[in-house]
Amino acid sequence: MSKPLILVTNDDGIQAPGLAMLSGIMRDYGRVIVIAPQDPMSGMSHAVTVKVPLRIKTLIKEEGFEMYSCNGTPVDAVKLGQKVILRHKPDLVVAGINHGSNSAINILYSGTMAAVIEATIEGIPAVGFSLTDYSPQADFSACAKYVKVIVEKVMKQGLPAATCLNVNIPDVAAEEIRGIKICKQGRGTWDEEFDERKDPRNRDYYWLTGLFKTYENGHDTDVWALSNKYVSVVPVHLDFTNHQAIAEIKKWNLHVE
Amino acid sequence: MSKPLILVTNDDGIQAPGLAMLSGIMRDYGRVIVIAPQDPMSGMSHAVTVKVPLRIKTLIKEEGFEMYSCNGTPVDAVKLGQKVILRHKPDLVVAGINHGSNSAINILYSGTMAAVIEATIEGIPAVGFSLTDYSPQADFSACAKYVKVIVEKVMKQGLPAATCLNVNIPDVAAEEIRGIKICKQGRGTWDEEFDERKDPRNRDYYWLTGLFKTYENGHDTDVWALSNKYVSVVPVHLDFTNHQAIAEIKKWNLHVE
Numbered sequence: 001m002s003k004p005l006i007l008v009t010n011d012d013g014i015q016a017p018g019l020a021m022l023s024g025i026m027r028d029y030g031r032v033i034v035i036a037p038q039d040p041m042s043g044m045s046h047a048v049t050v051k052v053p054l055r056i057k058t059l060i061k062e063e064g065f066e067m068y069s070c071n072g073t074p075v076d077a078v079k080l081g082q083k084v085i086l087r088h089k090p091d092l093v094v095a096g097i098n099h100g101s102n103s104a105i106n107i108l109y110s111g112t113m114a115a116v117i118e119a120t121i122e123g124i125p126a127v128g129f130s131l132t133d134y135s136p137q138a139d140f141s142a143c144a145k146y147v148k149v150i151v152e153k154v155m156k157q158g159l160p161a162a163t164c165l166n167v168n169i170p171d172v173a174a175e176e177i178r179g180i181k182i183c184k185q186g187r188g189t190w191d192e193e194f195d196e197r198k199d200p201r202n203r204d205y206y207w208l209t210g211l212f213k214t215y216e217n218g219h220d221t222d223v224w225a226l227s228n229k230y231v232s233v234v235p236v237h238l239d240f241t242n243h244q245a246i247a248e249i250k251k252w253n254l255h256v257e
Numbered sequence: 258m259s260k261p262l263i264l265v266t267n268d269d270g271i272q273a274p275g276l277a278m279l280s281g282i283m284r285d286y287g288r289v290i291v292i293a294p295q296d297p298m299s300g301m302s303h304a305v306t307v308k309v310p311l312r313i314k315t316l317i318k319e320e321g322f323e324m325y326s327c328n329g330t331p332v333d334a335v336k337l338g339q340k341v342i343l344r345h346k347p348d349l350v351v352a353g354i355n356h357g358s359n360s361a362i363n364i365l366y367s368g369t370m371a372a373v374i375e376a377t378i379e380g381i382p383a384v385g386f387s388l389t390d391y392s393p394q395a396d397f398s399a400c401a402k403y404v405k406v407i408v409e410k411v412m413k414q415g416l417p418a419a420t421c422l423n424v425n426i427p428d429v430a431a432e433e434i435r436g437i438k439i440c441k442q443g444r445g446t447w448d449e450e451f452d453e454r455k456d457p458r459n460r461d462y463y464w465l466t467g468l469f470k471t472y473e474n475g476h477d478t479d480v481w482a483l484s485n486k487y488v489s490v491v492p493v494h495l496d497f498t499n500h501q502a503i504a505e506i507k508k509w510n511l512h513v514e
Contacts, residue, residue, distance in 0.1 A: 045303035045332075046365045053462035054451070075302075076465070084451050084463060105378055107497055108303050121362055121446050145513045153509050160502040162444070180511040184498040187419070189378050194311070194341050205310035206341060208333070233511070235502035240364055241441040245417040245492035252410050254437040254490065256402045 003064070004030035004155065007090040007119075009077045010098065011111025013040040014059070014069040018097035021140040022129060023067070025147050026094060029155065031064045033090065035081040037111075038069040042100070046114040047073045056080055074115035082122065092155060093119035097147070098130035099138050103168045103222040103232060104186040104214065113166055113236070120164040120238060125154055127164060132226055133171035142174035146231050149180075159235075166234040170226045181230040186221030188214040260321070261287035261412065264347040264376075266334045267355065268368025270297040271316070271326040275354035278397040279386060280324070282404050283351060286412065288321045290347065292338040294368075295326040299357070301368040303375070304330045313337055331372035339379065349412060350376035354404070355387035356395050360425045360479040360489060361443040361471065370423055370493070377421040377495060382411055384421060389483055390428035399431035403488050406437075416492075423491040427483045438487040443478030445471040 006026045010019045014036040023034045038057065049072040060067035068085060070077050074095065082089055098112040107113045112128050119126035129147055131138055146169055159165065166185075170177060192210030199205055214223045222232035263283045267276045271293040280291045295314065306329040317324035325342060327334050331352065339346055355369040364370045369385050376383035386404055388395055403426055416422065423442075427434060449467030456462055471480045479489035 040308075043305045043307050045301075045305075045371070047302045047304040048300045048366060048465060050300050050465060051297075053454070053464055055460070055462050079449060079465065080451070080463065083449060084453070105495060108374065108378075108495075109305060114302070117365065121365075149511055149513050153511060157509065160499065160505055163499045163502050165506075177513075180513070182503050182507045182511075184500060184503065185496055187495075192336060192340060194337070196341070197310070203312070205312050206337065207310055208305060208307060208336065233506065234497075235499040235506055236497045237499035237502070238362060238365075238444075239442055240491075240493045240497070242417065242420045242492040242494035243441060245420050245494070246439050246441065248417055249422075249490065249492055250439045252414065254406055254410060254439075256406050256434075256437070 004091040006030045006032050007081045007093045008032060008034045009036045009074055009095050009115045011041045011044060011074045012099050013037050016099060018099050018140055021143065022094060022097050022147065025144055027065060029151060033081055033085060034067040035077045035085060036069060037074060037077060038071055041073050041111045043109050044073045044111040045109055046075055046117065049073060049076050054080060056084065074111035075118045078115045078118045089122060089124050093124050093126040094129065094151065096129035097140055097143055099136065100130065100134035101132040101168055102128060102130040102166060103226055104188040107166055107185065107236065116164045120162060125159045127151065127154055128166050130168045131171055132168060142177060143169050146180065163235050163237045166236050168222060168226055168232045170229050172229050176229055177231060178229045181225040181232055183222045183225050183232045183234050184220055185234050186214055186223030187216045188212055188223060261348040263287045263289050264338045264350045265289060265291045266293050266331055266352050266372045268298045268301060268331045269356050270294050273356060275356050275397055278400065279351060279354045279404065282401055284322060286408060290338055290342060291324040292334045292342060293326060294331060294334060295328055298330050298368045300366050301330045302366050303332055303371040306330060306333050311337060313341065331368035332375045335372045335375045346379060346381050350381050350383040351386065351408065353386035354397055354400055356393065357387065357391035358389040358425055359385060359387040359423060360483055361445040364423055364442065364493065373421045377419060382416045384408065384411055385423050387425045388428055389425060399434060400426050403437065420492050420494045423493050425479060425483055425489045427486050429486050433486055434488060435486045438482040438489055440479045440482050440489045440491050441477055442491050443471055443480030444473045445469055445480060
């Protein structure tokens, strides 16, 4: 039986330590193809590149381990990896380890989780890993054993249909982590401000800044789990429909004369 | 009582006919602030701009109608409109009318629906409108009365908590439209290929191409409604958790020795 084929990507870019950590771990589980954006792509969400042509750069091509960069987004990377490099579907897609939390609504802005969701659309089992430390020097050493236990389980059991996992790891010493919690996505928002400046020609420009604010603190949310030193695992699906609201809106009896 | 304040945006850019159509309609309902990307931003999803500073250009500033362009994404436009131009929340955000369908999984790639979802995160009632015709010369004339009936209802009734509407209008003559269906998001995917080319220096490059393929044809989906000449209205929420999968994954009993 041939070894499983594992595609690894991220949104922090090909040079991110979190990607090196994750692709190193995955070598224990199969043939690894790394394809990631050449530049950091945080906050790129599910964007795809349609205005400029995509290019791929081969960095490493060894038996069992290949590494490529591309000029696209994380979602482009998954598409290129599957449709240009492999020419078929990998057995597993993992993304990360992200430098920074992708808990709560951050899943929506995250390029890392977008890559995972893209794989899920394609029917490929997929898991995203994030460490709640945004710094490039983040210490990923506590992550390895959690990545392993989750990947092993997913490779053995599979995942529920059209569902991927959003795994966040708290930024604390390995011995302080209290375990793994299966959770729902917590509610929250970014309390944002624009840092307003003037350029040397006296024209205004703006930088987005902000702090995440949580709205609920139920023990069943990823936000609670992380702030209580648990690894959070949220099963994420592709259906954004608010099914409960359908009946309510049907009552509006919308029609045009 | 002051008139409602309505923010209008899109992802096809400030010059798109669909935006002009929608902002024109909205003038009947309140003070209108249009802020949209200066260039087309289709496929930008929920991306935010963090690498380059954002800039805003004032195009029109009249009593009751203002128009701005920005160098950001649709999500940036909603944030800038709210936090820099208005300095408070508008009463309603509408986006579109999109040139092309945002039904099924396309909601995930769409900058138009991302703008609507961003407003929803901020607690602002929001509706996205799309016409299932991708051409810049799309005929939006059938859309107006559907936009009106939906906007009037949303302004009167409000929306369920943390829920927005994804409205798609079929590209058929007004008299052929059979009505409005409240639906769930249909399942489907893009059957994609990369168009592979060589540049004058003999280096490979790739353009993303593809056709949407539907997986289900239930009469309760937006895909069915549109192909049967109904306007589809899908209530969309912000929770991506697959709640049913939580119990299943809890049974895995994930733990690290």
